[in-house]
Amino acid sequence: MATFDGIIGAVREGDLIAHFGNPLIEQRRLASGEALAPLTDRVLIEVAGEDRLTWLDSITSQSVARLRAGDSTELLVLDPQGRVEHAAGVLEDGSSVWLIVDDGDAEKLAAWLQRMVFRSRVTVTPRPDAALVGFFAGGAAESRTTASAPNGVPLIWRDPWAHVQPGGHQYAAEAGHPAADYSWSIAVVDDAGSLAGPFAGALAAEALRIAAWRPRWAREVDDRSIPHEADWIRSAVHLNKGCYRGQETVAKVHNLGHPPRRLAALLLDGSDVVMPSPGDAVLAGDAEVGHITSVATHHEDGPIALAMLSRRAPVGELVVRAGETLIAAAQQVIVPADAGATADVPRLTRLSRRPAGEDPRHAR
Template structure:
């Protein structure tokens, strides 16, 4: 999340007006709508909607699309059938994560969902490996996106899209009934709680409908960041980057399937599993004090550096804040670390 915020002139086209905007993945999104603590609280016990303009799509078509991407990504792309999806990494030959993305399977295409500021890079990276395969890659810019998250999200989706939509597994997706061609609903627990994303053309109409008919309040990036940190969800550019070896990410089983066969970087990823645990792991943390700090920040144990804090929630309880970062694999939950030179105590969860 950018630290540069400006007073908003408008929200998502036709949507509610945020109190402040900020940048995420190169896109202007609401920072908050007046009370980020209340926005996060609503997401925990009710339902909130988020501007998800920070995401962007690529569409891969052609007879070889599934087999080709299966050989490039860490998840099992061949097993996907229309209406299913998954989370995956694209790695280099050293097993280091170059991109993270959601893959949605349609009957005639695979739709790749990535951070907006990474889409062009992902497109170019994929092009490098497109040789004789019958596959084409194109950008998809006709749809906007609203995220819906919270315990009441299932009830709301049931009302607007039916029982089958409400029962979707994560990354499952379906067309929105009565919507124009290509508009869809995706199950995506992007904030930790049960969540959905609406990929639609008229964002303003959907903001208004969700608020008017279902009493959903808008929430901004400050609340979203706090929620995903509490849930232990890593973001590319914060926790994950080109130096992260895939198994360190904490996404084994979610993004990495070990028995799928060969893919780019698979030898290193498999070697880490066969010969022991990775050197470090992603960990949720509770940081003492209710103040900001420069991120990333080193973590020490008994005076020796043992990890780093990569994300710190802006929403504390007055005494502590949620954090996310990496520590040496052998350090167990409950351990007490020290944050940088501040002396603030950090407890691993």
């Protein structure tokens, strides 16, 4: 994994570069396009070979068969029950597909892909030493970044979360989705030590991600997650492509059912010095209705969080239990309780509701 050892002033938490002294200032600079964020918690996987696009298309949730050089998208790998197993950003450069993966998922995803090759003309190669930096497009940070281009196309992934992708669907009902200006990009660079500041740490990048309601494998995914719960069909699922593992669940929930849980954004009471942690319980009255998945301090909104809630959790004020402290939380609905059931299927009258004595075989 790239260490970015040449960057001075980094405050580290293990391998993660958390900040450079002032996360809120870094956050403003990052949001304005001025700062670069070294991403030591992401890993690059290269998928090469003539069949790479059609092969990935057949085993993942996204339609990638017709990607052209320079195109970016996102995919999920689902289990047979439609639960999320892996997630990756996707960048095609004309010769290889480059997958950008959370570090905790990279080894397992690469191993699974290698097992799925069979007779396809594909090679899967993890690139753990690749240096990745994040920035918001259109600012000074992008102009200071020279991306690696091993096959002639600069390796810059453009996060598709800003807009509903072809074949996707948005459950969030907000007229002004907070992702509209989320022009997050990730570049692969050859020489991490030569990068020029200002820099921003992971705390800044995470706060802006949470504010954009953007799900992430390392935070929002557990062993029960399906894409609908986090509004992930918006960017990572193509509803009209061919068959793939887990497709039946995706279609059934989207067309006929409702996801059992729903992602919500929380604006936390900042009057207490205590901040919740991922996994902390979310309460409605005395009942536990979900848990925190991500939390940060935003430079404008203060303490914010994402939470995975039961579909039946009430809309309105909630409480987060952080140890012995109870924190009031104003809820912003991301995935509404009635998400899904998009197919206009007429309901059949149950036999038990027919008039007494009526034989259903002769009903008109």
